[in-house]
Amino acid sequence: MTTRPGPHARLTGGLLLWYGVLGGAVAWAVHVLAAWSLDELACAAGSERVAAVPLWQAVGLAVVIPGLFTVGSLLVAALVWRRTARAGEEDRAFGRSRMLAVVGVWANLLFLTIIVLGGVAVLVLPPCQR
Amino acid sequence: MSTTTTPPPGVSEQDLARLAEHWGERPSLRGWFSTVDHKKIGRRYLVTAGFFFVLAGLSALVMRTQLARPEAGVVSPQEYNQLFSMHGTAMIFLFATPMLFGFGNFLVPLMIGARDMAFPRLNAFGYWVFLFAGLFMWASLPFGAAPNNGWFAYVPLSGEQHNPGLHMDVYALGLLFLGISTTAASINFIVTALKLRAPGMSLNRVPLFVWAIVATAFMVIFALPALNVDNAMLFLDRRFGTHFFDPSGGGNVLLWQHLFWIFGHPDVYIIVMPALGIVSAVLPAFTRRGVVGYPLIVLSIVSIAIISFGVWVHHMFATGLPQLSYSFFSAASTIITIPSGIQIFAWLATMLLGRLVLRVPLLYVIGFVVTFVLGGFTGAMFALTAFDQQVTDSYFVVAHFHYVLIGGAVFPMLAGIYYWLPKITGRMYHERLGRWAFWLVFAGMHVTFFPMHLYGLFGMPRRVYTYRSEPGWDGWNLVSTVGSYLLAVGLLLVLVGVVHALRRGRPAPPDPWEGDSLEWATASPPEPYNFPVLPRVHSLHPAWDERTAESVRAGATADRILSDGRRTLVTSELDAHPERAVQMPESTLMPLVLAGALLVFFTSMLFAWYPVAAVAALAVAATIAVWLWPSRRPDEELGVSG
Numbered sequence: 001m002t003t004r005p006g007p008h009a010r011l012t013g014g015l016l017l018w019y020g021v022l023g024g025a026v027a028w029a030v031h032v033l034a035a036w037s038l039d040e041l042a043c044a045a046g047s048e049r050v051a052a053v054p055l056w057q058a059v060g061l062a063v064v065i066p067g068l069f070t071v072g073s074l075l076v077a078a079l080v081w082r083r084t085a086r087a088g089e090e091d092r093a094f095g096r097s098r099m100l101a102v103v104g105v106w107a108n109l110l111f112l113t114i115i116v117l118g119g120v121a122v123l124v125l126p127p128c129q130r
Numbered sequence: 131m132s133t134t135t136t137p138p139p140g141v142s143e144q145d146l147a148r149l150a151e152h153w154g155e156r157p158s159l160r161g162w163f164s165t166v167d168h169k170k171i172g173r174r175y176l177v178t179a180g181f182f183f184v185l186a187g188l189s190a191l192v193m194r195t196q197l198a199r200p201e202a203g204v205v206s207p208q209e210y211n212q213l214f215s216m217h218g219t220a221m222i223f224l225f226a227t228p229m230l231f232g233f234g235n236f237l238v239p240l241m242i243g244a245r246d247m248a249f250p251r252l253n254a255f256g257y258w259v260f261l262f263a264g265l266f267m268w269a270s271l272p273f274g275a276a277p278n279n280g281w282f283a284y285v286p287l288s289g290e291q292h293n294p295g296l297h298m299d300v301y302a303l304g305l306l307f308l309g310i311s312t313t314a315a316s317i318n319f320i321v322t323a324l325k326l327r328a329p330g331m332s333l334n335r336v337p338l339f340v341w342a343i344v345a346t347a348f349m350v351i352f353a354l355p356a357l358n359v360d361n362a363m364l365f366l367d368r369r370f371g372t373h374f375f376d377p378s379g380g381g382n383v384l385l386w387q388h389l390f391w392i393f394g395h396p397d398v399y400i401i402v403m404p405a406l407g408i409v410s411a412v413l414p415a416f417t418r419r420g421v422v423g424y425p426l427i428v429l430s431i432v433s434i435a436i437i438s439f440g441v442w443v444h445h446m447f448a449t450g451l452p453q454l455s456y457s458f459f460s461a462a463s464t465i466i467t468i469p470s471g472i473q474i475f476a477w478l479a480t481m482l483l484g485r486l487v488l489r490v491p492l493l494y495v496i497g498f499v500v501t502f503v504l505g506g507f508t509g510a511m512f513a514l515t516a517f518d519q520q521v522t523d524s525y526f527v528v529a530h531f532h533y534v535l536i537g538g539a540v541f542p543m544l545a546g547i548y549y550w551l552p553k554i555t556g557r558m559y560h561e562r563l564g565r566w567a568f569w570l571v572f573a574g575m576h577v578t579f580f581p582m583h584l585y586g587l588f589g590m591p592r593r594v595y596t597y598r599s600e601p602g603w604d605g606w607n608l609v610s611t612v613g614s615y616l617l618a619v620g621l622l623l624v625l626v627g628v629v630h631a632l633r634r635g636r637p638a639p640p641d642p643w644e645g646d647s648l649e650w651a652t653a654s655p656p657e658p659y660n661f662p663v664l665p666r667v668h669s670l671h672p673a674w675d676e677r678t679a680e681s682v683r684a685g686a687t688a689d690r691i692l693s694d695g696r697r698t699l700v701t702s703e704l705d706a707h708p709e710r711a712v713q714m715p716e717s718t719l720m721p722l723v724l725a726g727a728l729l730v731f732f733t734s735m736l737f738a739w740y741p742v743a744a745v746a747a748l749a750v751a752a753t754i755a756v757w758l759w760p761s762r763r764p765d766e767e768l769g770v771s772g
Binding site for chain 1: 330332333334424425426428429432433436437439440443450451452453454455457458459460461462464465468469704705706
């Protein structure tokens, strides 16, 4: 028989679970589109500033904020994984949540890595160098 | 013929007769054109896509013959342009995706324990559109009006100024027409997999092939609009003088490439993903164990589906964008190898830990691993901007994507054909013939495409009609051409094997491989209603799970047999709790009529017969209205136990 984690059952379903599973993916999508378009549009306009902010700082924000969002998602996924540790094979909802938590943990690590790797270039490359 | 399982206890002869009456279709000409049975439509997808594959393969053979020697004159430059454009366009759009959708059509309802796709008429419509769009495009070749600008159709070369005539109009309209089919099929796969799964099949019990098909369908839904918009704008530029891609009128040439590759790179995975699903489906039967790391393979499928949308700029590393922009796409292009690698390691671990049964499907899986990994290596090389700029537009690229696409899609498809042939046809294939075919295909593939890495590095550009005698080019080109004929003979033997199985193969039992998923719990070929009792799933491997068989035996109740109409069971999206039974549509000619009206519309647009196009558009609208007109009372819900 499965023991349900009563007070934190919401972690095994609902929006928080989906934040843990897909948060990193959404953050990375925002990061790549924001960082790329800021760089492209500003450089195409011949400027290295975005609304008075230096371009490298603006692009840096498009790296740091999604990165932090992904860290949060990773923590939630890890928490769900711990809370569903005792899910029985016959308990469909808990078994499903546990699998999604495993997917979430690894996916968030993957997306965090991409954001960090792409972000390193902000420190190294001048924004508009071709 | 059909080898049937014994009806489960609790299912009466009357139940079976009523199921057969509701789901069966009369063998008549009208019945042939009006069928909505997912198995028949799946088979048609497979056969039609196979036919287009043969045409595209023959185009490739002519090209390889032309390139066997320097300065050969087998075909003219104009003919060569059309051949390589149709080869690429057909292989990508008319073969790879439809072939895999054919597998999906046949297998997804069977694997999830349903009686049909969620929208059977839409399914039939998708097939007819695919057939007509394919014929629309191929019919242009004998008239010398086929697309002649590659499958990527870059502007400004594909614009009216540089490319007059119908060539690129056929391309733009043909792909717009075909897009209707692909979109319809994708929506159908998503709804089917989310709403028609057997009770108990929660997300952690969904077969990996179904996960792959659903992820692919989502990718199509998000990626295809970019291509459709691109083609619509190209057609408007060419026919009506708009300036979307014309810099002199304020347009942007790079816009084509951005939109094309926002579709084009996910499309690589749209092609490869279901094929990887086939590998995950085939392995358990030939290793006698479940695939290692189920959640990690799901992770890989979902991650690839998402990351593939953020790598398109690596196709444009030579177009002169800021280097900082490149870094975001270079990072994503490098990292996408991780989820791909996870699957490879999971399959290798499965083979290592399992007990191998070396039959033809497993040979193709091993061939796939070898070839796809080699293609993956060169893919990772392209993710590095500096290397990419050295080899871009050389034969190295041609070698890379053929390793990925033949290794990653064609080999798994061939594994799937041999694996599911007994289920699809009710006949076993000839093992020795299959092995001969495998070794010829495997050797032919590598002899053809490996040398392309070399003469690509030696500087031979892709898409050239001919070349002067250059050191390092002549000999390897000849080797490639010999390899291509070897590959063709191997593929011919595959075809011979299928025909042999159909005509002389011994009857297949319901489960010749001891497979783990639900399609093996049905007759070979399956009855029109798939399952006499809708199964209840208790694990990831229902066909190996005695509890699933027991629940079919013990649960033959009215709400699981559903013989009082053409009905199937709807369940909840996440945990597959039974919700209600729904009435499924009967066979109808409406999908064929609608697809025919669309064919008239697109043909009229091609030849600028605008009044005819207007009439065809009205016919399309009228057919849709008739199709959707409510003709019966709303479905009466049937109570089902949870």
